[in-house]
Amino acid sequence: MIILGTISVGLAVFLMGIDEQKALALGPGGPLMEDFWENMRRYGLYALTVSTGVLYSVFQPIVELLRNPISAILVLTIIGGSIFIVSQVVSAMVGFLGYLFGVTEMVWMAKNDVAFNDQLNVISIVKRP
Template identity: 55%
Template sequence: MTIPSQEITEAATPRRQQPIDEEAVANGDGRTCELPTWALIGGITVGVAVALALSVDAGPAMALGPEGPLLEEFWDNMRRYVLYALTVSTGFAWALVQPIYELLRNPITAVLIIVVMAGGAVLTVQVINAMAGNSDFVYMYEQ
């Protein structure tokens, strides 16, 4: 086995052209952005000027909310949304229960469905008791 010479080792190692962030901070530069200071300040100034120009035509904020006909439209939309949520939830429940109801007509699948539902209920109770800290199980840490 041969030991590589110093020249081969130096040729094989990659060289960094620019210092990394820690070196720049250590050198006293302290900058993490390569843009000049005037460009940063100019960009911030232009952004603030555009924001102010866009807000000139804006009306006052309605801190107390809409009044009159807008309020009536709001409650009408809320009523429609509640009816929509009720329709979707009952449709989902029916789509979930209908196949189970069809399986309950056969005695063998009915027993399986009842066993699965009872097992799910027992598992749910165990998980909730464990989450609430009602179980007697004590975990002993091994050293």
């Protein structure tokens, strides 16, 4: 939390410290361009403060729960399980199924003449002559 806060404050100070320079626009669009870049700078600060506030409000209750050892174990178990489930779902969606077959499944597949085609993601029965 401290590192995230330090980075956010440093970025905010950097964005606020940018000196105001006149836009190098030609013709009557000059003042409009200056307003545009000023609004872009303000939007960057707005996005930074909103995202930092959201992260703070999300992580603050979790930090409070981590102070109690029993709730800390529960929170860490939930976070670890969530990461594991999401990684399994994303891997299955991408089509990486090679790790699903353990040693016992591979032995069973070898004994029963079953083959797995990685390119087609299919399991087929191999008939030997």
